[in-house]
Amino acid sequence: MQQTVTLRVKPEEAENTPLLHQAIAASTAIATGRISGFTILKSSIDARGRQPFIQLQLLVYIDEPAKGRAIQQAVYRNAHQAASRILIIGAGPAGLFAALQLLEKGIKPVILERGKDVRARRRDLAAINKQGIMNPESNYCFGEGGAGTYSDGKLYTRSNKRGDIQKILNTFVRFGADEKILYQAHPHIGTNKLPQIITAMREQILACGGEVHFNKKVTDLVIEDGTLKAIKTADGDAFAATSVILATGHSARDIFHLLYAKQILIEAKPFALGVRAEHPQSLIDQAQYKCAPRGEWLPPASYSLVQQVQQHGVFSFCMCPGGIIAPAATGPGEIVVNGWSPSRRNNPHANSGIVVQVTEQDVAAVPGFKKQYKSKMDSPLLMLYFQQWVEQRAFEAGGGKLVAPAQRIADFCTGKISQTLPDCSYLPGIHAAPLPEVLPPFVTTALQQAFKLFGNKIKGYYSNDAVIVATESRTSSPVRIPRDGNTLQHPQVKNLYPCGEGAGYAGGIVSAAMDGERVARAICLQLEGI
Numbered sequence: 001m002q003q004t005v006t007l008r009v010k011p012e013e014a015e016n017t018p019l020l021h022q023a024i025a026a027s028t029a030i031a032t033g034r035i036s037g038f039t040i041l042k043s044s045i046d047a048r049g050r051q052p053f054i055q056l057q058l059l060v061y062i063d064e065p066a067k068g069r070a071i072q073q074a075v076y077r078n079a080h081q082a083a084s085r086i087l088i089i090g091a092g093p094a095g096l097f098a099a100l101q102l103l104e105k106g107i108k109p110v111i112l113e114r115g116k117d118v119r120a121r122r123r124d125l126a127a128i129n130k131q132g133i134m135n136p137e138s139n140y141c142f143g144e145g146g147a148g149t150y151s152d153g154k155l156y157t158r159s160n161k162r163g164d165i166q167k168i169l170n171t172f173v174r175f176g177a178d179e180k181i182l183y184q185a186h187p188h189i190g191t192n193k194l195p196q197i198i199t200a201m202r203e204q205i206l207a208c209g210g211e212v213h214f215n216k217k218v219t220d221l222v223i224e225d226g227t228l229k230a231i232k233t234a235d236g237d238a239f240a241a242t243s244v245i246l247a248t249g250h251s252a253r254d255i256f257h258l259l260y261a262k263q264i265l266i267e268a269k270p271f272a273l274g275v276r277a278e279h280p281q282s283l284i285d286q287a288q289y290k291c292a293p294r295g296e297w298l299p300p301a302s303y304s305l306v307q308q309v310q311q312h313g314v315f316s317f318c319m320c321p322g323g324i325i326a327p328a329a330t331g332p333g334e335i336v337v338n339g340w341s342p343s344r345r346n347n348p349h350a351n352s353g354i355v356v357q358v359t360e361q362d363v364a365a366v367p368g369f370k371k372q373y374k375s376k377m378d379s380p381l382l383m384l385y386f387q388q389w390v391e392q393r394a395f396e397a398g399g400g401k402l403v404a405p406a407q408r409i410a411d412f413c414t415g416k417i418s419q420t421l422p423d424c425s426y427l428p429g430i431h432a433a434p435l436p437e438v439l440p441p442f443v444t445t446a447l448q449q450a451f452k453l454f455g456n457k458i459k460g461y462y463s464n465d466a467v468i469v470a471t472e473s474r475t476s477s478p479v480r481i482p483r484d485g486n487t488l489q490h491p492q493v494k495n496l497y498p499c500g501e502g503a504g505y506a507g508g509i510v511s512a513a514m515d516g517e518r519v520a521r522a523i524c525l526q527l528e529g530i
């Protein structure tokens with residue numbers, strides 16, 4: 001017999017199997033001797049009360065042998081001799097999951113990636129962090145695995161109607177992720193584990209006859225009579241195209257410029273802009289768990305904040321407990337910050353983007369920007385220009401070599417320049433600067449008000465113990481590449497399939513992966529009805 005049981009246990013009990021057996025027996029009135037085992041279906045932390053508890057949903061085996069967790073399997077078919085092959089531009093989550101989906105249908109994927117493989121990419125990240133030198137082809141956003149490879153690897157998404165989240169999570173587990181991601185409320189993988197998982201995915205693609213080409217930056221699309229015929233790369237190669245999945249991410253500005261130059265329809269898209277806030281992890285633990293130190297059984301605490309300030313939504317973005325602030329620029333003379341964490345999230349700081357929703361109307365009203373870009377106000381690249389404008393101001397305020405401008409939170413809100421800065425995880429270094437001179441006025445005002453209000457929600461959040469670093473600007477794509485709702489093809493260019501975050505159809509690893517699968521399935525249907 002099997003029975004679903006819900007338990008609320010202390011953190012130290014949640015990983016102790018004999019204690020859980022006793023708790024199951026107490027809750028079901030079934031003798032422990034009859035309970036052969038259990039599988040965890042869901043696990044979450046309930047920190048609302050005076051003391052945190054772990055909420056568990058278990059599938060309990062009674063009077064019958066316990067079974068292990070069933071991992072959903074997939075069959076990747078041999079596509080060495082496949083009649084159809086699909087070009088995929090970009091080896092981020094969207095591109096990789098599109099490739100795997102094509103292999104499920106026996107179609108050969110050919111991935112063209114501008115960056116390097118995960119291992120070689122690591123050296124370029126070291127140069128960014130240690131010397132402040134950024135390679136525009138290989139960095140935190142570009143290279144195998146895309147922007148998600150050296151991230152926190154958070155695997156939750158609000159877009160649960162866009163695809164099969166469980167399928168994505170099971171795929172990660174098959175390629176080496178911990179099974180815990182299948183039942184945790186807020187699963188994450190961690191920067192140290194993601195590269196092996198991405199490598200295993202690539203090996204699977206190659207073993208089935210797919211191709212993965214690194215250092216292949218796509219620079220041109222050959223279009224004849226409204227049909228995409230071929231792809232050209234920076235090294236002079238050309239690839240004949242049948243169908244092309246364009247999954248180049250939100251930072252492929254050259255691709256947006258290329259589409260614009262070729263008069264292919266693209267649209268300006270709102271995004272969110274702000275800073276990355278960093279607090280001592282112990283402060284967040286104390287506020288969230290109401291106990292410090294948090295002990296060995298609870299993970300470093302996270303938070304999620306949202307506040308409407310005047311006309312603008314302000315919210316936390318990509319929160320990284322026990323994390324590091326990452327330098328995520330992709331072009332020279334720009335500062336972009338983001339965050340990552342190792343699987344154990346064992347660094348002493350908690351960081352999170354705190355960002356303000358930005359629309360075209362907001363942008364058009366920013367005096368300095370308007371003056372400089374007055375001829376571009378109707379351009380579909382307007383939001384991209386704005387994003388870049390702020391990133392360049394941050395670079396100038398930091399003083400070069402990827403040093404980022406920073407300010408203590410209370411100083412920022414009260415208009416004081418910070419005389420000193422606290423320790424910060426951002427490895428290229430931070431420099432005290434007045435961030436209102438970097439950020440547009442409406443973003444500054446919204447953030448100043450929001451930080452004070454966040455202090456009412458998380459004790460100690462509004463504090464000079466915390467530092468904010470500018471600028472968090474690559475929260476989503478500043479451009480949308482439209483596609484037909486049914487075929488998922490670009491409405492003007494046959495064979496072109498915009499996909500993933502860069503095209504505006506995803507935000508985060510899981511949703512990009514789901515969009516990759518979705519586009520691949522749409523192509524299969526059109527090609528062969530499969």
Ligand SMILES: Cc1cc2nc3c(=O)[nH]c(=O)nc-3n(C[C@H](O)[C@H](O)[C@H](O)COP(=O)(O)OP(=O)(O)OC[C@H]3O[C@@H](n4cnc5c(N)ncnc54)[C@H](O)[C@@H]3O)c2cc1C
Pocket residue numbers: 089090091092093094095112113114115140141142143144145146147148149150151152153154155156216217218219247248249250251252254255318326328338339340499500501502506507508509510512513
């Ligand atoms: C530091 C950091 C931390 C993050 N943390 C998280 C997290 O914890 N959880 C989460 O869900 N999301 C996180 N994100 C966001 C997440 O990584 C992205 O949402 C996701 O990777 C988008 O997937 P994608 O495949 O659409 O695009 P991308 O991952 O951006 O991949 C696009 C790929 O296309 C390649 N490319 C670009 N231009 C060309 C060209 N011209 N020719 C060939 N190839 C090209 C790029 O090199 C890149 O590999 C993080 C991002 C960063 C930068």
